Structures are given as structure tokens and as C-alpha cells.
Amino acid sequence: MLPLAAVISEPSLFSLEHLPRLPQRLVELLLGNFGAPEWLVSIAGFLVAAGTVVGVFLGGFALLSLIERKTLARIQNRIGPNRAGWFGILQPVADGIKMLTKEDIVPDKAEKFLHLLAPILIVVPAILALGVIPYGREWTPVSLELGLLFFFAVGSLTELSVFIAGWASGSKFPMLGAMRAISQMISYELPLIITALGVVMVSGTLSLPHIVEQQNGGFWHWNFFTPWGFFAGILFFICSIAEANRCPFDLPEGESEIVAGHMTEYSGFKYALFFMGEYLGLFAISALGITLFLGGWQAPLPGLGFVPTWIWFFGKLAFVIFLFLWIRGTYPRVRIDQLMRFAWLCMIPMALLTLPAAGVWHFTGRGLLSWVLVVPLLLVPWVIVGVIFNKRLAAATRTYTFADG
Amino acid sequence: MEAQPNTPATSPPDKPARWVMPGLGLFQGLAVTGKNMVQSFYKKERMTTVQYPEERAPISPNFRNFPFLVYDNDPKAGLRCTACSICEKECPPQCIYIVLERDENGKSLKRPKVFDIDLSVCMNCGICAEVCPFDSIYMDGEYELSTDDRFGGLLFGLDRLSKSAEYHMKLRPEQASEVMARRKADEEKKAAAAAAKIAKAKADAEAKKAAAEEKGGEQ
């Protein structure tokens, strides 16, 4: 039985680095203090750790819903929400209250149970996937040896829930949306996994904390700054846009065509749950991308070790998510056949290409020789693709005549 | 017909053989939005919106919205309107309703008893002001006219429509002063005409009298 003073004087408890683990440690120590059995202590600690992650990302969800609107507004030369609270900081609260008090409409032709199940099923995998990401040196909520596999396994549930949502609504636009969503997600999950495999090959592990550990020592050690990792990272980013259903791949909910896709028949809190699932999925996929390619919680320069590692992680997360928002504010949406063709004829071959490149990189010792071998291996196909694309673009060039009379 | 390559500077290249980076257009788009985002923080003219109740977009002095009736000095007696109903007839959506005021004998007092304009029907076209021969109805610049009373609140009667000539002068100084000058000239002319008429009537009467006397004398 520890005296409370001893608990508080534990050196690592109050450092910034350990801050995210503070609730868990406190609960564990307090329970231990009151003589709870060990299994209870560990379960309670685990629950609190999970609660921390969920809390952080629910807060992040609320914040992102505001930041997204603010950023888009700035891109569009507006100010954005600024009425609820200081700089509109209370806008998410207002939105939440609005969503909660709205009437929950279930269409007559809907499958009642599945209609209810879908929004729940869409949030759960996103939260589960967030659980295995290493956010800081001391902060990996669940450190799994098969973390990456777990991430993809859980992520695949999203497709099923989108299908359920589209089908159970008993309406046509949701059905179209679900069809689009499933074909899109299946097509883009493949290159997503393949690009991640390159990292696995080089790191020799499926454990996300280990992948991060191997990228330590300055940004030039990050996977993104190797030739194969650069291409794989870009492909991963494109795929993650598609997986997160973000613009320009937001076809499943393309509002100018199919109203809101699979969410058309949802209202009130269920609709909010869809949004939550979407944002959490965005967090999860960006966090995975950071872990795999951008060095996770590693500081960009060796001398910056004094900053808590999780701050680096969330800084990178903010940057990646800003890219998502920027792209959303700029691009129109692609068409479904273009989307599929892009996935199968460009993304997958290019993603497959990164695998031998990663292998060569790994077995030639990551030195000058590796650069000499890997760069042409990657660049030649990219140049070929560029030439093909360029030809297409040339065909797309138009000349216009002017009539004077 | 003269053939020319497309002129816009950033259109896709006109020579098919030229190498462009695939996706260049995408990056250009990002550059434009990025520029807009950054400049929105310090360039006022970039902004599209104003924060309405606190700040308002400047309203042109020529802005017209809803008609009002002008009176000189007294809101009741000084009303310029003569209830001639020209505006009622010309009003495209027929949103004006006028009842002429009459005395007990049914004689017209050349004054409206009722003058209603339905705000929910009025389309602010300004034709009533244009056709009015009595300089009586003009377009207002007031635009915050919303109300929570659907029926009564949107029906403007004489009490809400009548506004003083000073208000008109303040709202549209150029137009109002021109109207004032014209009215003054008209009035003077009228007064002169009336004086002349009275003089003429007097003269006529006298002449009549004289004639009658003459006639009587004859008899």
C-alpha cells in the first residue's frame, strides 16, 4: 500500500511526456492504494487508457469539425463560424445540441434494426483502429505485435457498415451511395495495404511502435524520405483520401449527384454518428500514415528531444489533416469510372512497384548503392506513366477559333 | 474566320509535343486556394462576406426599396397624395389599395382615406414613384423590414407610409430639392393663376352685372 505522497512524488508521473498516461497511472496507483486486487487494477487502468484515447479523439472530432469549417471558410474568403463562443469555439457544442434534439426519422421502408446498427458499426472500428497507434514514446494505448494487421482487419468493417447503411435505408440514393462506397473502398484498400507492406518489409515487423522506433534520428531517417517510401507515401496518401471518402474521392456522399449517399435517410444523432465515424476514420488513417511514413512521434531533428513526443505526433497529424482540408477546398469530384480506372490501372501497379523497390533498398544496405538502384527502378515507370498522361493531356488540349464576322 | 490557339494563359498547352508535368493543373489549383486562404487573413478586399449586424455593406444612396408617401408639414393635411389611383393601376403586382376620402355629401376631398401597400406583395420596382404626377410617392431606402407578424405587420397603412418632406430631403437630397423647386414654382404659378382667375371672375362678374344692368335699363 503506497502512501499518496509517494504516488505524487513518482518522478515520471507529472512530466509532460507522460501526461497522456497520467489518468491511467493515477487510477492504477489509487486503486492499488486502496488495496484493490491486481486484475481490477489492470482492467481499470486499461479502461482509463482507452477512455483517454477516446476522449482525446472525440475532442479532436469536435475541434476538427470546427477547424474544417474555419479552414474551408478561409479558403473561400469567408470567416467561418464565429458566433458561438470565442472564435466560434462553442460551435461543435451547438451542433451537438442541435443534432441531439433533432427528430430521428426512420423511413417506412427501412430495416429498423440494421438502420440503427449501421451508424454504430461505423464508429466502433474507427475507435478500435485508433487504439493501436503509438502516439508518443510512452503512449501506445494497446501495443499489439500485429498492430498493422489489426488496423486493416478492423478497418475492413467500415465497408460492411456502409453497405448496411445504404441497404437498410430502403431508398435509392443510399443504395447508389453504398454501391459506390463499397467499390471504392475495396479498390483503394488494396494499394493502401500494398504500400504499407513496403514499410513492413523494410522494418521486419507488424508492430507499429517498432516501426516508429526504427525511424529515429532526424527526418532523413523517416520512411517518407527514402526513394521507395516517398512514392509509397504519396500513394498511401491518395488511397487514404479515398478510404476516408474525402474530396476529390467523396463519391459515396457526392452531394451534387446522390444527395448524401448512404447517409441520405439518416437524421439527428445517427447522422452525427456517421460524421463522427468519418472524422475518426480520417484521424485513424492519417495517424497510420504518419506512423508508417512520417516517423510517428519522432522529432524531425535530433536536438528537439526535449519536446514531448506526442506533441510531435499531433503536430504531424494536424499538418496531414490540413492537407486533406486544403484538397477538399480545391478540387472537384472525379467520376466513378475514372476513380476505378485510376485505382486499378495506376494505383495498384504503382503500389506493387514499391515492393521490389523496398526490397532492394533493404538488401543493398540503404546506402549510395541503394539510391542508385532504387531511384531508376521507381522513376522509369513513373516517367512512362507521366508520358502516357502527358499524351492524354495533349489530346485534351483545345484550340479555339474566333469569328470576326 | 481567323484561327488562333486558345488565349488563356494557363490553358493546357497548345502544342501536344510539349512536356508538362502531369498534375500541374492540380498544383496550380492548390496554389490559388492557398493564396486565397493566406490573403484572407490580411487583405480586406479578398473577403466575400461582412459580419452583418455589426458591420454592413455600404448601401448606395440610390438604393430603392419600399415606397413611402410624402407630406409637407402636417402628416394629415399636408399629404401630397390626391388619391388619383394612377399608381394603383400601374402597380405591376397590384399591391396598392386606395380609398378616396369624401365628405358627407359625397364630394371628393382629394385625399386618401385608406392607402395600403402590402409589403409581402410589393416587388420594390419603383413604378408607382415614376408614374405619380403629384410628387407624392417615392422609394424608400429602408431594407430591414422583417417582422414576426405575418399579416398586420406586413400591411403598411397611411400611418406607416407617410413620411415628411424633410425625410425625403435627407434620403435623396438631389431628387427632393428638384421636386421642391418645381413644386414651389408650380405653387407660385398656381397662386398667380388663381389670382388671375379671381381677378378674371371678378371682372367677369362685373361685366355681367354691367350687362344685366344695361339689359335692365333697356327693358
Add this chain to the structure above:
Amino acid sequence: MVSAPSTYSSAPILEGSDADQLLRVSLGPQHPSTHGVFRMNVVLDGETVVSLKPVFGYLHRNHEKIAEGVTYLSSMPYTDRLDYICPLSNNWAYASAVEKLAGIEVPERAEYMRVILAELTRLINHTAFMGFILGDMGAWGSALMYAFRERELILDLFEDLTGARMMANFMRFGGCRNDLPAGWAEKCSVLVDDYGPFLDEMEKFLVGNEILLARCQDVGQLPKETLINGGITGPMLRAAGVNYDIRKADPYGIYERFSFRIPLGDKGDCYDRIMIRFLEMRESLKILRQALDQLPDGDYVNPKIKIRNFKPPVGEAYARIEGPKGELGFHLISDGTVNPYRYRVRPPSFINLTLLEDMCLGLDLADVVIILGSIDIVLGEVDR
């Protein structure tokens, strides 16, 4: 003009065992992309359009019948509400029809004012079009906001001149309602100078964008002959390479005095329609510059025209102008009273819309939205 037999395609008859595999979707009247209360009954096979029937009339306001019951002048504000994006063109078309009917002369200054206003209106329309079509493609409003910011500047000018931003009610028979306020022409020429850079930015944003190229090229094109037979006018026709612009083909007003060119497209797909509008805006700027430089002094309205009790002689007249969306014509029959006996509008949006199904068949649902956007309709004009 090319003349060829009509080649309208018609949708296959939807019967037989395949018919219940098809998905019947009603796009609109409550749908985010239909530009107002427009409805399309679409039959889809997967996402491919098999049949598309436009349904309109939700915004029918009896415009033509109302006009027969009110005076000639009273119809003028109603024409603002036809194509509410560009009211001043409508004003001009109607005014010139009445002028033709009654044989009214228009003073020089008024003609210049009309040209300036009509070309500003064309700028407004095409600028807003860029924003709308990007919205249809799913770009989240950025282009729309940029477009509307510039449109607001022109609307400020309109407000200063006509007293209203959109519902101008400005043209009168034999001229305009009032003269240009002091300093208006200077403000306008500043705007004309500033518009070029804005168009550059907009072109940079849109024209080279690969996604836009992929979405718009080879989408919704029809043979020239079909377009001509269908009565299509305006940028949609010129995008297909038909040199038909009423400003040149049947000059009205004082357009003969200005030097400008008519941009012509080649394929007539959605991309050409966008580009033609860009190029047209540049030509409009040229016209504006010339008109502002030449603007004479003089009467802004023919002083002989009565405002009250205006009665044109018995007869009929059809006048047309090149509106931003196409040929905008008014047909009037007078029986010598204060009301027209017959009043008829030839709305470009409505007639351009008639070939919608032919353009959409066999394409994706997503293309339908772009094609509808590229036709550039305003429901106020379609349904009247």
C-alpha cells in the same frame, strides 16, 4: 446555316425482363444539384442513364398571361424575374420589342448605357456560371465564392445606377430610367480593368485542372446539326463551332460600332462550354472598354415618350438580343390599348434545355449534373 434532318435520339422503350433491373430515380425537385426546382425522371442501369425526362413547371408564375393584363410598363419589372441572374438583358430585350412595336427612337447615350449594362450582365452570368458548374462537380464552393465576390462588385455598380442589385427594372421604352450617377463610368472602368486579373486567377484555378478536364471533356456533346435543329443558341451552340451570335448575325443596338470577336469551340462538350464562356468574358471586357471610352453626352431617354397611358399602335413585333444564355426574344402583339394583346417570351434556358436527354443518354449520373450545369439554366426563365 447547316440544315440536316433531325437526329434526335430517343430512349429505348423500357419493357421486358431487363426493365426491372433498372433503377428509377427522381432527381429533384428537392435535390442539391438541380439549379432550382427542376426535376429529372432518370432511369438508371447501374449508374448509366437509360432515359431522362425533364419535368418542369414548378416555378411557373404565369408571366406571359400576367403581362397581357397589365400595362406595357408594368411588365418591365416582371422581366427582371425571368432570368434573375441577368435582369438587364431581359429589360433590354423587352424594351427593344416595345420600341420596335411603337417605332421609338433611342438616344445615343442610352444605347451606350444599354450596351455597357448588357455586357456587365454577361460578365455576371458567366462568372456565376463558373462557380455553379464547379459546385455541380463537387468542388466545395471555393470557385463559387470567388465568382460571387466579383459578381458582388458588379452588383454594387447596378445598385448605384438602378437602385437594386438584381431586380433592376431599369430600361424604359426609348432609353433608360435615369442617367448614370456622377462617377459611375469611372468606377465601371476601374472594375473593367480589375476584371482581367480575376479572370486570370479563375482560369488558373479551373482551366488546367486535370480533374476538371477528365470530368468535362467529351461529356455531353451533340452534333452541330442536332443543336441547330433543336433551336439551341448562345454559348452552348457556339461551343460546338456554329458561328451564331445575334450581336453579329442580326446586329441590334449599336454593336456594329465595336470591334469584338466571337469565340468558337470545336467539340461542343462541357469543357468547350466552360472555355467559350471564359473567352466571351474577355471579349465583353473589350466591348466594355470601347463603350466606356466612347460614351457620349445627351439624353438618357427619348423625351417624347409618355410614361402614363402608353399605347403603341396596332401591330406586332419580335425583338431579340444575344442574352448571356442565348437568344432572348420577346414577341408582342398590340391591339392599340394600354395592354399587349399577346406577349410571348423566347427564353434561351428553356429551349436549350430541350436536348438534355439526348446529351445525357449513355452517360453517368454524375455527368447528368455537369451537363445540366453546362447548359446554364435559370428556372425563373424556364418555367416563367
Add this chain to the structure above:
Amino acid sequence: MIPLLILAPLILLAAFGAVWMARPVHAALMLALTLALVAVLYLALGADFIGLVQFAVYVGAVAVLIVFSLLITRPGDEAEEIERRPRSLVTGLFCTLPVLAVLAYTAVFGSNIKLIPWQPKLSIAELGEMLFTSHAPAVLALAVLLTAVMIGAALFAREPDKPQDDSSEK
């Protein structure tokens, strides 16, 4: 033992549902549930890798594909399905019984089946090494097959383009 006791009835129930549901979509969703529960069973037995792969491949891909193909086909008549049920049941039992019998026989009388002694977990690295050394021919054959399938799929995907191109050239 406890996870098995909880999960086994659930799996059986879900599997029965997959067979019994009249609507194909419901049946497909029940199938997905069955596969997911099997994955959970693997996880509970300590076979993490196979459990997660089961989840990713069967729930994430196979079930979704089934569901997707159901989406794009015409739903059959439900009442007819229910009417047909007794006949289907008999046929189904007729097919399943031999399998069940073999299983039961091996479980009860199979003398050479022993309880496998608890082995240390096979790590992924070892698994990978085994796959690419002793089982390399099988993996290669599978890889060739899958590549062929993928190329075939790509060709299938390209085919509908052609008529469209023709029509646009007209």
C-alpha cells in the same frame, strides 16, 4: 474452454441464421457475422495472426463481395423462398449429414487423434520464413494464379470501354 463454450453456440446460431434467413442480404450479413465470430474464436485461442487475417479477408473482403454482388442483382421472391423451405431443408440435410457423420466418427472413434499439446506461439517471422522456404512452391503457384486472375479481372474491367469509344467517335 470458456471462450469456446460462449462462442460455439453463437457461431452455430449465426451459421443457422445464414442458412435460414429468407432475404439474401440478411443471410449474407449473418454469414459475415459467422465469419467474424470464427475470427474472434481464433483470437481467443491465441492464434492472433490467423484471427486477424480471417477478419480482414473473410469479413472485410469475401463477405463484402457477396453483399456487393447481392446489391447489383435482382432480389428473388421472398414468399417463394419460404414456400420452398421444407424441400431445401431436406436437400440440405441430405448433403450435410455425411459430412457430419464423418466428423462425428473421427471425433468419437478416431483413435489416432490426440489432444495437441500446447505449443509456443508461432511468431510472424517464423511463419513468413516457413512460407517462403519449405512452402515456397505452393506460395509461388498461388501467386501465379492470383496474378492471372488479376490480369483477367483487369481485362474484364477494360472491355466495356470499347463500345463506348466507338460511339464517341461517331
